[in-house]
Amino acid sequence: MSEPDLFESENSVLAHAKAVFCDVDAGEESYRHTLGQLISYYERLMRETRRLIRRSDREELEMNRLNHRLQELAQELEYRATHDTLTGALNRGAVIDRATAALARGSLSMIVLDIDHFKRLNDAYGHPVGDAVICGVTACLKNTVDAEGAIGRVGGEEFTALLPGVPLEDALVLAEDMRHAIATHRFPSPVDCPVTASFGVSWSAQGRTFEHAYGRADEALYEAKRGGRNRVMQAATA
Numbered sequence: 001m002s003e004p005d006l007f008e009s010e011n012s013v014l015a016h017a018k019a020v021f022c023d024v025d026a027g028e029e030s031y032r033h034t035l036g037q038l039i040s041y042y043e044r045l046m047r048e049t050r051r052l053i054r055r056s057d058r059e060e061l062e063m064n065r066l067n068h069r070l071q072e073l074a075q076e077l078e079y080r081a082t083h084d085t086l087t088g089a090l091n092r093g094a095v096i097d098r099a100t101a102a103l104a105r106g107s108l109s110m111i112v113l114d115i116d117h118f119k120r121l122n123d124a125y126g127h128p129v130g131d132a133v134i135c136g137v138t139a140c141l142k143n144t145v146d147a148e149g150a151i152g153r154v155g156g157e158e159f160t161a162l163l164p165g166v167p168l169e170d171a172l173v174l175a176e177d178m179r180h181a182i183a184t185h186r187f188p189s190p191v192d193c194p195v196t197a198s199f200g201v202s203w204s205a206q207g208r209t210f211e212h213a214y215g216r217a218d219e220a221l222y223e224a225k226r227g228g229r230n231r232v233m234q235a236a237t238a
Contacts, residue, residue: 013038107203111201134156
């Protein structure tokens with residue numbers, strides 16, 4: 001079955017015009033009539049073409065808008081999948097992925113910290129105030145770490161800083177800066193007591209695993225807690 005001719009009327013008028021053009025005996029009236037038909041159909045085609053172009057432009061704009069929105073949604077979903085909802089820091093899964101990737105490329109210093117006596121804060125002031133303290137600690141950490149590092153929240157009041165390629169000595173200095181920033185930070189009312197954190201720092205060579213790096217930093221963190229809290233401890237050499 002042949003497809004319908006969408007320009008059947010136009011083709012008919014064009015065929016008639018060709019016939020008149022080839023007819024040497026066609027009179028002036030016939031020429032004028034044929035020319036009038038051609039003008040009429042041409043004007044209609046121009047109007048329809050303009051309408052289709054405008055429609056195409058609108059559809060292209062709408063398509064571009066939808067594509068832009070899809071890209072925004074994809075970025076938003078990726079962000080939500082890799083970041084902690086409360087603080088905006090990396091979540092545990094993203095920390096593991098980034099640390100693993102960093103260790104595949106080179107060395108990694110890792111800082112693990114835990115807010116001291118956080119349960120007491122929650123019990124004394126309530127969870128909303130506890131959340132505000134967590135956000136305040138996150139701000140202190142982000143303000144201390146440069147662009148090459150990354151901050152993650154790996155538990156309720158536990159955080160990790162990833163420092164690819166940073167020597168252990170520099171990581172220890174940075175951890176001390178973090179400790180001081182938190183200890184001197186003024187948290188919002190009704191918190192009327194100092195907020196401190198304990199730190200453990202490890203350094204791992206290229207090829208090590210996240211579990212190795214994290215486990216050693218975590219051991220150092222608990223050494224800091226056993227030593228009186230609000231201090232930085234270095235992991236034992238592996």
